[in-house]
Amino acid sequence: MSETNSRNYSSKIVDGVDRAPARSMLRAVGFTDEDFTKPQVGIASSPSDLTPCNMHLGTLAEYASKGVDSAGGKAVNFSTITVSDGISMGTQGMRYSLVSRDVIADSIETTTAAEGFDGLVAIGGCDKNMPGCMIALARLNRPSVFVYGGTILPGFAQSDREQCKPMDIVSVFEAVGQYAKGSLDAAGLKDVEEHAIPGPGSCGGMYTANTMASAIEALGMSLPGSSAQTAVGEQKRQDCEAAGKAVLNLLEKNICPRDIMTREAFENAITTCLALGGSTNLILHLLAIAHSAEVALSIDDFDRIGRKIPLLADVKPFGKYHMSHLIRIGGIRPMMKLLLDRGLLHGDCLTVTGETVAESLQSVTDYGRYPDEQDIIRPWDDPIKESTHLRILRGNLAPEGAVGKITGKEGLYFKGTAKVYESEETALEGILKGDVVKGDVVVIRNEGPVGGPGMREMLSPTSAVAGRGLIREVALITDGRFSGGSHGFDVGHITPEAAKGGPIGIVQNGDTIEIDAEKNSINLLISETDYQERMAAYTPLPAKELRGVLAKYAALVASASEGAVTDKHLNL
Numbered sequence: 026m027s028e029t030n031s032r033n034y035s036s037k038i039v040d041g042v043d044r045a046p047a048r049s050m051l052r053a054v055g056f057t058d059e060d061f062t063k064p065q066v067g068i069a070s071s072p073s074d075l076t077p078c079n080m081h082l083g084t085l086a087e088y089a090s091k092g093v094d095s096a097g098g099k100a101v102n103f104s105t106i107t108v109s110d111g112i113s114m115g116t117q118g119m120r121y122s123l124v125s126r127d128v129i130a131d132s133i134e135t136t137t138a139a140e141g142f143d144g145l146v147a148i149g150g151c152d153k154n155m156p157g158c159m160i161a162l163a164r165l166n167r168p169s170v171f172v173y174g175g176t177i178l179p180g181f182a183q184s185d186r187e188q189c190k191p192m193d194i195v196s197v198f199e200a201v202g203q204y205a206k207g208s209l210d211a212a213g214l215k216d217v218e219e220h221a222i223p224g225p226g227s228c229g230g231m232y233t234a235n236t237m238a239s240a241i242e243a244l245g246m247s248l249p250g251s252s253a254q255t256a257v258g259e260q261k262r263q264d265c266e267a268a269g270k271a272v273l274n275l276l277e278k279n280i281c282p283r284d285i286m287t288r289e290a291f292e293n294a295i296t297t298c299l300a301l302g303g304s305t306n307l308i309l310h311l312l313a314i315a316h317s318a319e320v321a322l323s324i325d326d327f328d329r330i331g332r333k334i335p336l337l338a339d340v341k342p343f344g345k346y347h348m349s350h351l352i353r354i355g356g357i358r359p360m361m362k363l364l365l366d367r368g369l370l371h372g373d374c375l376t377v378t379g380e381t382v383a384e385s386l387q388s389v390t391d392y393g394r395y396p397d398e399q400d401i402i403r404p405w406d407d408p409i410k411e412s413t414h415l416r417i418l419r420g421n422l423a424p425e426g427a428v429g430k431i432t433g434k435e436g437l438y439f440k441g442t443a444k445v446y447e448s449e450e451t452a453l454e455g456i457l458k459g460d461v462v463k464g465d466v467v468v469i470r471n472e473g474p475v476g477g478p479g480m481r482e483m484l485s486p487t488s489a490v491a492g493r494g495l496i497r498e499v500a501l502i503t504d505g506r507f508s509g510g511s512h513g514f515d516v517g518h519i520t521p522e523a524a525k526g527g528p529i530g531i532v533q534n535g536d537t538i539e540i541d542a543e544k545n546s547i548n549l550l551i552s553e554t555d556y557q558e559r560m561a562a563y564t565p566l567p568a569k570e571l572r573g574v575l576a577k578y579a580a581l582v583a584s585a586s587e588g589a590v591t592d593k594h595l596n597l
Contacts, residue, residue, distance in 0.1 A: 031276040038141035039142055041299065060099045064097075064273065067136065068093070068103070068159075069103060070102070072090075076108075076112065078150035078228070078234065079107045088263075088265035091170065092268060093270070094269075098143075100146075100269065107125065110482060114484050119482065120477045120478060120481055123153065123474070125311075128157070130157045133158060134147075143167060143168070144275065152228075152232075156237060166281045171241050173238035177255075177349075178349055182220050182221075197217055197218055199492040202491060207551075208494075216220040218249075226255060226257070229348050230342050231304070231338065232304055234511035237304075240294040240310075244285070247268075248377060280377075286315075287374060288321065290371070295311065295356060296334055296369050299334040306509060311588075316587075317590075327415060328545065330413075335405065337360065337408050354402070360392075408451060414433070416485065417429075418542070422549050423516075425586050430516075431542040435513055438541050439466070439540045442537060446470075449483060463498040466473055469502070469504075470504050470573055471530075473519075473584075474503065474524055476522050478582070479575060480506050481506070483505065491513060497513075500538075501516070502513070503516075503521070504517075504518070504523055507562065522583065528549065531549075531563050
């Protein structure tokens with residue numbers, strides 16, 4: 026374990042005659058003489074009225090503080106930022122979404138290191154909050170626990186009087202496509218808009234927020250059951266209070282994040298989330314967290330593990346059920362127990378409880394019998410798909426790899442005609458106008474980490490395709506990424522991206538593109554001579570930003586296949 030003591034950092038800030046000015050400042054915010062003798066635990070959260078994902082986090086932070094203080098520590102609350110993907114999606118503002126992950130990580134690292142906190146509770150709500158927090162915890166390597174803010178309850182349209190069709194934010198995006206098609210009128214669209222989001226919490230399917238919450242629990246960095254809780258209710262408040270207490274236990278036992286976040290722990294997280302049908306963003310974010318924890322992890326690890334992990338969860342976006350339904354049957358822990366019993370989890374990995382994974386799962390009971398008692402989690406011998414839905418594809422369009430989210434429901438093979446767009450906005454316009462038709466491969470480029478800059482999520486275009494009834498008839502590829510809510514025959518994270526001279530930049534309207542999710546290949550079907558001539562002649566577009574955070578991000582960011590981290594290729 027790590028060689029620390031409970032006040033290894035705060036003692037340097039507040040102990041001794043020369044530290045009287047620091048103590049004076051802290052007395053103004055409520056410190057007493059006794060508090061200066063206690064371990065200081067930072068409570069990092071991102072409360073904000075900006076988004077329902079985060080509107081309740083301030084209250085949760087208070088419960089975490091209560092837990093720290095009751096266990097003999099001194100809690101110190103501080104805030105970081107958030108942005109809302111759901112609000113900025115489909116606009117230029119979405120370029121800041123992935124950037125916010127790194128701003129969050131940098132801000133938590135900055136505050137914690139500057140102020141000398143001995144431990145941390147990090148509370149996240151919206152998608153990028155969670156990996157941002159985890160990157161910081163891995164960098165700092167001080168006793169820490171992550172808390173997920175919890176999932177939203179489903180909404181129901183006013184017209185759905187029997188409440189048979191639960192909705193979430195993806196329902197609204199797809200309703201836009203339905204309206205464009207003419208299958209939904211203006212009143213119907215407004216009904217969905219007004220009732221899809223009923224209150225606090227993160228998006229309700231196995232989208233990126235719930236995927237990352239599940240990954241972090243499987244990684245061992247949150248308390249048992251933390252990932253499968255609604256945002257509202259006593260259970261989440263108790264979870265926060267328990268997390269505060271847990272940090273003091275970790276301080277006492279000298280257990281730090283890198284003791285927990287081992288190579289084997291990352292494999293546990295991958296295994297669990299592949300069985301759950303997690304978001305493509307899982308790959309991007311776990312690579313980034315592993316980089317900060319100094320653990321060797323590559324996109325090929327997802328392919329290797331995925332070959333033996335079936336897709337078991339019938340959950341949104343491609344399935345029937347929301348996260349709230351999975352919560353009712355026990356969350357992810359019975360699935361983890363199933364995976365452990367089959368030898369697919371590393372049971373000796375440590376968790377923030379101080380127990381191993383195997384010890385933590387020992388008393389977990391199975392899900393109810395399928396399908397009589399529950400039909401959310403399929404039996405092992407009757408999966409939705411026998412191997413992973415997240416495919417690592419390579420070929421002359423993606424020499425350094427791409428990520429496909431292909432469940433098999435839309436097929437495993439697609440060959441079609443390229444319809445090229447230089448931005449998400451122009452692609453969305455084309456789809457809504459009806460320019461995209463059966464057999465097309467929509468190509469959206471210049472949306473990568475550098476080209477965006479910021480690697481926007483293509484939820485608006487994929488939802489428009491779904492809303493127009495083309496989800497089985499149109500494929501979409503991009504050097505950007507996808508929302509966890511996207512579904513269809515989609516391939517993103519194409520590397521190298523167009524802005525870095527990648528082959529996606531040479532695709533022309535009318536070209537034939539072949540995507541094979543069984544062979545894990547993606548290819549532009551032109552002659553080798555044409556390919557080489559186009560590559561030799563290709564010149565990426567000039568940088569879109571020359572000042573500010575986006576320009577700095579574009580200058581520093583690594584490729585999507587490396588997790589789009591900003592500190593991997595620094596020229597020091």
